[in-house]
Amino acid sequence: MQKIIEIKDLVKIFKDTAQEVVAVDHVSLNISAGEFTTIVGPSGSGKTTLLNLIGGLDTPTSGSLHVDGKDISLLTEREMTTFRLHHIGFVFQAYNLIPVLTAKENVAFVMELQGRKKEEIDKRATELLEAVGLGDRMNSRPSKLSGGQQQRVAVARALASKPKFVLADEPTANLDSKSAENLLDIMERLNKQEGVTFVFSTHDPRIVAKARRIIALEDGKVVSDKSV
Amino acid sequence: MNILRLAWKNIWRNKVRSGVILSAIAIGLFAGTFLLSFMQGWILGTVNSDIKTQYSHVQIHNADFLANYDVNAFFMREDVENEIRRGVARNAPTAEIAFRLNLNGMLASPHNAIGVTAKGVFEDEEILVTDVWQQIPDTMGVFLNDDTRMAIVISSRVADRLRVRLRSRIVFTFQDVHGDMQSIAFRVGGIYRTTNAIFDEANVFVRYSDIFSYTGLPEGAVHEAAVLLPDIETSNIVAPQLREMFPDMSVQDWSQMNPALSMYFSYTKFMGVVILGIFLFALSFGIINTMLMAVLERTRELGMLGAIGMSKRQIFSMIMLETVFLTLLGGIVGIILGIAVVLPTMETGIDLSFFMEDQFEDFGFASVVYPILNIKMLAEIVVLVILAGILSALYPARKALQLKPLEAMRQ
Numbered sequence: 001m002q003k004i005i006e007i008k009d010l011v012k013i014f015k016d017t018a019q020e021v022v023a024v025d026h027v028s029l030n031i032s033a034g035e036f037t038t039i040v041g042p043s044g045s046g047k048t049t050l051l052n053l054i055g056g057l058d059t060p061t062s063g064s065l066h067v068d069g070k071d072i073s074l075l076t077e078r079e080m081t082t083f084r085l086h087h088i089g090f091v092f093q094a095y096n097l098i099p100v101l102t103a104k105e106n107v108a109f110v111m112e113l114q115g116r117k118k119e120e121i122d123k124r125a126t127e128l129l130e131a132v133g134l135g136d137r138m139n140s141r142p143s144k145l146s147g148g149q150q151q152r153v154a155v156a157r158a159l160a161s162k163p164k165f166v167l168a169d170e171p172t173a174n175l176d177s178k179s180a181e182n183l184l185d186i187m188e189r190l191n192k193q194e195g196v197t198f199v200f201s202t203h204d205p206r207i208v209a210k211a212r213r214i215i216a217l218e219d220g221k222v223v224s225d226k227s228v
Numbered sequence: 229m230n231i232l233r234l235a236w237k238n239i240w241r242n243k244v245r246s247g248v249i250l251s252a253i254a255i256g257l258f259a260g261t262f263l264l265s266f267m268q269g270w271i272l273g274t275v276n277s278d279i280k281t282q283y284s285h286v287q288i289h290n291a292d293f294l295a296n297y298d299v300n301a302f303f304m305r306e307d308v309e310n311e312i313r314r315g316v317a318r319n320a321p322t323a324e325i326a327f328r329l330n331l332n333g334m335l336a337s338p339h340n341a342i343g344v345t346a347k348g349v350f351e352d353e354e355i356l357v358t359d360v361w362q363q364i365p366d367t368m369g370v371f372l373n374d375d376t377r378m379a380i381v382i383s384s385r386v387a388d389r390l391r392v393r394l395r396s397r398i399v400f401t402f403q404d405v406h407g408d409m410q411s412i413a414f415r416v417g418g419i420y421r422t423t424n425a426i427f428d429e430a431n432v433f434v435r436y437s438d439i440f441s442y443t444g445l446p447e448g449a450v451h452e453a454a455v456l457l458p459d460i461e462t463s464n465i466v467a468p469q470l471r472e473m474f475p476d477m478s479v480q481d482w483s484q485m486n487p488a489l490s491m492y493f494s495y496t497k498f499m500g501v502v503i504l505g506i507f508l509f510a511l512s513f514g515i516i517n518t519m520l521m522a523v524l525e526r527t528r529e530l531g532m533l534g535a536i537g538m539s540k541r542q543i544f545s546m547i548m549l550e551t552v553f554l555t556l557l558g559g560i561v562g563i564i565l566g567i568a569v570v571l572p573t574m575e576t577g578i579d580l581s582f583f584m585e586d587q588f589e590d591f592g593f594a595s596v597v598y599p600i601l602n603i604k605m606l607a608e609i610v611v612l613v614i615l616a617g618i619l620s621a622l623y624p625a626r627k628a629l630q631l632k633p634l635e636a637m638r639q
Contacts, residue, residue, distance in 0.1 A: 085537025
């Protein structure tokens with residue numbers, strides 16, 4: 001499989017006034033197209049930092065990070081924003097959606113930023129919302145949707161830009177177990193049917209069980225990397 | 229396009245807060261529009277009524293006349309009349325000209341005597357230039373155009389001071405060209421009242437033909453030519469032309485005849501803009517505060533927008549647009565309210581006499597104000613509002629610009 005994320009010797013150190021915290025400690029790993037991978041570990045293990053680095057939201061202290069063959073640590077802030085827009089889909093723990101826009105407008109928004117044609121945007125937004133089971137809630141604002149529904153809109157939004165991969169940082173953290181399972185089922189189906197690459201972090205063991213590759217972090221180091 | 233739409237929707241996410249600042253802007257602009265229309269109407273009304281009653285747009289005198297109103301400082305009507313008509317023909321073919329004698333003297337009744345200027349007029353041309361004849365109530369006689377012999381038209385204020393009525397006999401005494409005193413008996417043929425007490429107390433009107441023979445002046449001599457033009461703008465063009473045509477005479481326009489009024493006129497325009505500027509300056513602090521709150525409480529969302537690929541330029545534009553929309557919307561609502569209140573009063577006028585009685589008239593100001601709305605003024609207000617919006621937007625938008633997606637989302 002084609003490697004879309006190549007990480008070599010990646011280090012991220014946060015400098016506090018009192019001390020240095022090594023959040024990511026010489027991590028090397030590759031992620032290939034079509035993977036459904038989770039990064040697990042106790043809080044403070046560096047999961048979020050690693051995801052932020054992969055997503056180009058943060059810059060590494062040292063090491064190299066290639067996404068789709070491109071060294072993203074060399075990009076300027078502006079280039080990075082454009083890169084994120086076109087290559088990476090994001091699902092955050094919360095505050096994913098723009099409250100004044102409807103579900104459909106939220107999904108459409110990223111494509112509008114990309115400058116796609118109106119008909120294409122409209123068609124894809126509808127398809128994606130149907131795919132996450134919200135075909136009947138397209139014109140609802142986020143405040144009228146449950147937490148689980150909001151996260152499904154966020155998944156649809158993340159896919160809208162046709163990214164190389166989707167990063168999801170604890171997407172189920174604020175959900176009850178049923179909604180969490182439902183969200184993961186949808187992500188899994190999109191992964192299998194559409195071949196979308198997912199990388200997500202979690203510390204919920206039931207969610208972990210759905211992943212096909214589990215990377216475990218501890219103190220910023222990869223302590224295990226198993227494919228199932 | 230989507231950013232325009234998003235900005236517009238964002239304004240309405242906190243309806244109460246946006247409503248409060250919108251109302252503040254609307255009220256400020258309503259007051260500003262009304263005040264400017266009112267002030268312009270007041271001053272222009274006063275200027276125009278003074279021009280119509282008293283000064284005309286341009287007056288021409290013998291160069292020596294104005295120094296001490298010397299009866300000997302005259303000029304011959306036939307020498308200048310055709311030239312003046314030629315001078316105004318190009319820019320103001322409808323201009324009217326009146327010639328007059330101006331004689332300073334004492335007007336006496338059995339009860340009192342006061343100093344006045346008697347204007348010896350040709351009544352047919354005088355009524356085309358000044359509107360004093362229109363200020364004579366129906367029961368108070370006419371402006372020299374009946375068969376009353378030796379008629380004099382005085383104001384009601386002069387009538388009160390002399391304690392005379394219509395048809396009373398009064399005596400006008402003045403010095404003729406030889407320095408001899410001449411006393412002429414007149415009969416009150418009309419009593420006028422303008423909105424300008426100062427003018428009323430100083431001016432009386434008699435026929436040129438009645439008074440001329442007592443002056444000792446040569447046939448056809450006059451002291452003053454008054455030219456009435458269509459408007460002030462025309463006057464600004466014609467007055468300098470006449471000045472060039474008559475280098476040896478005194479040619480004054482209305483603003484030179486009444487520099488105080490002319491000063492008020494410019495000052496009002498300037499003050500209007502200053503007052504509106506102050507309004508907007510104060511309002512802009514409210515706008516900045518509102519937008520700053522809007523940015524700070526949306527920190528996480530703005531971080532998310534940056535994370536999913538909205539550029540800083542786009543986020544900056546969004547906040548700028550929100551602020552400008554808010555300001556412009558409030559401004560337009562305020563201006564429309566202002567227009568709605570001003571429009572009906574433009575015809576009927578606003579009567580100020582209820583709270584100041586005659587005091588405005590005593591100082592030469594009309595007590596009924598006809599507000600004026602002009603497009604140029606409204607355009608200036610809108611430009612000022614947009615400018616205020618853009619300036620107030622800068623700080624909040626800069627705040628949004630400084631956010632880093634990751635740090636913003638962590639908050």
